[in-house]
Amino acid sequence: MSSGAGPFKRRDTVDRTVVEEVARLLATAQSALFITGAGLSADSGLPTYRGVGGLYDRHDPELGMPIEALLSGDMMARRPELVWKHLHDMELACRTAAPNRGHEILALLEERIPRVVVFTQNVDGFHRMAGSKNVIAIHGDLHDLRCTRCDWRTTVRDYATLTFPPRCPRCAAVVRPDVVLFGEPLPEAPFQRFEAEVARGFDVVFSIGTSALFPYVARPVLLAKAERRPTVEINPSRTDLSDVVDLRLAAGARQALRAIWIALKGKNPKPTRLGR
Ligand code: NAD
Ligand code: ZN
Secondary structure (H helix, E strand, C coil): CCCCCCCCCCCCCCCHHHHHHHHHHHHHCCEEEEEECHHHHHCCCCCCCCCCCCCCCCECCCCCCEHHHHCEHHHHHHCHHHHHHHHHHHHHHHHCCCCCHHHHHHHHHCCCCCEEEEEECCCCCHHHHHCCCCEEECCEEEEEEEECCCCCEEECCCCCCCCCCCECCCCCCEEEEEECCECCCCCHHHHHHHHHHHHHCCCEEEEECCCCCCHHHHHHHHHHHHCCCCEEEECCCCCCCCCCCCEEECCCHHHHHHHHHHHHHHHCCCCCCCCC
């Protein structure tokens, strides 16, 4: 017979002391930056890019090429139908999923903290769907489409009515999602907006569900650390930022954010607009 809590007691993986400390920071913060990655949407059932069940190691069985070669700007120019096949798979995954409580809590925090910025690498559009207003989607959104030749663009709910590859109604050139493919530069306007926000500084900086491999993702955390501003990581796995941050929750994003939200409400019982 095993000792301990027994089979009916749920194992609590969120460190309560750290949760309390994070909630205390958020209760007084005037500004907060939330950097988010595929791990947050993994709790909605979308595959991450790296790690178990991720797309990173998946080679296209027909082409035998890594996903970076396939989902590249170069391939979009040469074989758009191949790229679209995979983008369509990603959009289908989004269509059957929805923002989770973690996305919702980040949106609710906008009502408590005067200045909140969500900087996401995700292309699923879930932050906006959950109600966050100040979102910088640095890799774009799968639902925004643009012509590869003229300036025609549109936003779609899903890809249900598209034929692949879709054509521009104005000039008949190939249409593509307005997302950053491998080998392409970051879009200038959102990047400048992000740089301006980072230059203003934040009272607390979070890295949530990202492997933080891109330098522009890790940099705000490193800058905050250098300025002795508190930094927090939420990720069940370790990353290069794990030894940098002041507070680390080794847990899933949804579970950790729920715990933080409950602790925060206990500290500062300010009613929110949505009353949640
Ligand atoms: P990544 O796949 O490199 O890393 C995901 C991270 O999330 C890992 O560190 C993993 O440990 C962590 N993680 C896994 N489950 C988690 C959970 N339940 N809670 C918290 N963390 C969890 O993702 P990235 O760093 O965001 O970089 C991926 C790139 O791929 C980006 O360029 C992004 O645009 C793209 N991408 C986007 C989506 C999406 O839009 N949902 C999905 C996959 C990939
Ligand atoms: Zn066009």
